Amino acid sequence: MISHSLYALNSLTSIGNLAVDEAYRRRGIATKLIKVAEKIVEKWGDKYLFAGVDCTNEGAIAMYLRLGYKVVLDERDLINRTARGIPRLFIMKTIAS
């Protein structure tokens, strides 16, 4: 169960940018980068790691789900969403118990 305070999204540790050169894709580099990020978050003593992904980016979504992330918010469900291009999925993982 996601706690109420978890939704203070501004204070959450999040992945802001994740990019892999096109020539190097499908080699597990993004997966490894996320695992490195999780170790950093654990070292910082933070409990959750958060990311926003374009809902059309099926490859990235599948990767995050495979790594144990859960979708906490689908921007398409928001009634008062401002027009910002492609709607995103907000996903989260509990890093430390």
Added chain:
Amino acid sequence: MLLWPLLVSCFTLCLCTALHIPYREKQHLRGMNNGRLFSSVKPAISYRNAREQDLPQVARLVSDTFSGPYALHQLLQKEKDYKSSLEQFNDRYDKFILQRRKKHAMVVSVHDPLASTNSSDAAAVTDLCGFLELGVLPSPVPVNVSLPVGVTILATTDQPYLGS
């Protein structure tokens, strides 16, 4: 008559073994499809914290990933996106990494050309092949949105969010 299925099985097994392509070779064949040259050794990828001198490559990678692809007539826009990204990364690197104002990390994955036996392979690709930024970043969620679970998010959109 009873030996016949056994013979067929043995033949099939031998054929499959002979035609089997090892995983590494498959990866290289995939690399060739991307226009890269063939090499007999998989390039080594290592992971480390970004350094200041990596930032131009990081900005190029991120702007190409999130703003591209560009047509010929969009070259000026491409340069503008790159400069904007570089400015943002330099700023965040200075404030958050060097001055340690916030918890922040910039991780890069780097291709080590020395791990490849074919030197032309190393020259054909860029050194920096991946990037991840991590920190307490401003939320991309619009202000005061209501969630289906009955909770309201108090979030700001005061800074650009490049995506992930």
